[in-house]
Amino acid sequence: MEVVIVPDATAGGELIAEAIASLLSRKPDALLGVATGSTPLPIYRALAAKVAAGAVDASRARICQLDEYVGLPVGHPESYRSVVLREVVEPLGLSEASFMGPDGSAEDVQAACEAYDRALAEAGGVDLQLLGIGTDGHIGFNEPCSSLASRTRIKTLTEQTRVDNARFFDDIDQVPHHVITQGIGTILDARHPILLATGEGKAEAVAQTVEGPVASIVPASALQLHPHATVVVDEAAASKLKLADYFRATYAAKPAWQGL
Numbered sequence: 001m002e003v004v005i006v007p008d009a010t011a012g013g014e015l016i017a018e019a020i021a022s023l024l025s026r027k028p029d030a031l032l033g034v035a036t037g038s039t040p041l042p043i044y045r046a047l048a049a050k051v052a053a054g055a056v057d058a059s060r061a062r063i064c065q066l067d068e069y070v071g072l073p074v075g076h077p078e079s080y081r082s083v084v085l086r087e088v089v090e091p092l093g094l095s096e097a098s099f100m101g102p103d104g105s106a107e108d109v110q111a112a113c114e115a116y117d118r119a120l121a122e123a124g125g126v127d128l129q130l131l132g133i134g135t136d137g138h139i140g141f142n143e144p145c146s147s148l149a150s151r152t153r154i155k156t157l158t159e160q161t162r163v164d165n166a167r168f169f170d171d172i173d174q175v176p177h178h179v180i181t182q183g184i185g186t187i188l189d190a191r192h193p194i195l196l197a198t199g200e201g202k203a204e205a206v207a208q209t210v211e212g213p214v215a216s217i218v219p220a221s222a223l224q225l226h227p228h229a230t231v232v233v234d235e236a237a238a239s240k241l242k243l244a245d246y247f248r249a250t251y252a253a254k255p256a257w258q259g260l
């Protein structure tokens, strides 16, 4: 796993947007897996700015969703489908046709999960999967003790995650208990997962993800099993890494042509 320490969230967003731009120049119809939450917003802003400036052609990019709440009414502004359309698809000038995600309002949730995994595979697989991290080390909505081999399925949120996400709703009672999430096995199928973590609140989860054992109690630690996973962290989120100096030196000495 490559760990890149950047000064702040803006720099992290710029670096990852650059990696996406580079991917799109090699593969214009790349399938980009996008995450929700506050952390990836600087990536989407930086990428949209590059598109607006004509530096990147994203017109053939395809976007897919990582996870979704179960049971929110179709079109709810905080459904992850609405969030991804608002924060990623529209700013990149793409249409809804370029977007795919699981159906959180399906009556048969299990069938919707299986259909989504099939759709991802039929689309050729995810080229680059953006990830944030929960304070408990979750990726997507794979809460602690999720199977490291899991596929897209329904999960129950921990109380901590519901509390963390309550800021997007009027009150915590509106935060659904159930979600659909790409499984950890599904996420590991992506050709290049990139996790961005910023702020001190993520420092412990980052240290366990990068330097702890691979264990389902810290779902993000499964990224250690991926041959090409990148973890981008700001100084605050890197503050508990024992090998921070090594990661800095390694990245400083990396040939620029390698990119992320």
Ligand SMILES: N[C@@H]1[C@@H](O)[C@H](O)[C@@H](COP(=O)(O)O)O[C@@H]1O
Residues within 6 Å of the ligand: 035, 036, 037, 038, 039, 040, 066, 067, 131, 132, 133, 134, 135, 138, 139, 140, 141, 161, 165
């Ligand atoms: N399902 C999302 C995750 O994909 C995201 O990584 C996490 C952290 O969000 P934030 O970046 O706002 O801290 O929130 C939610 O649980």
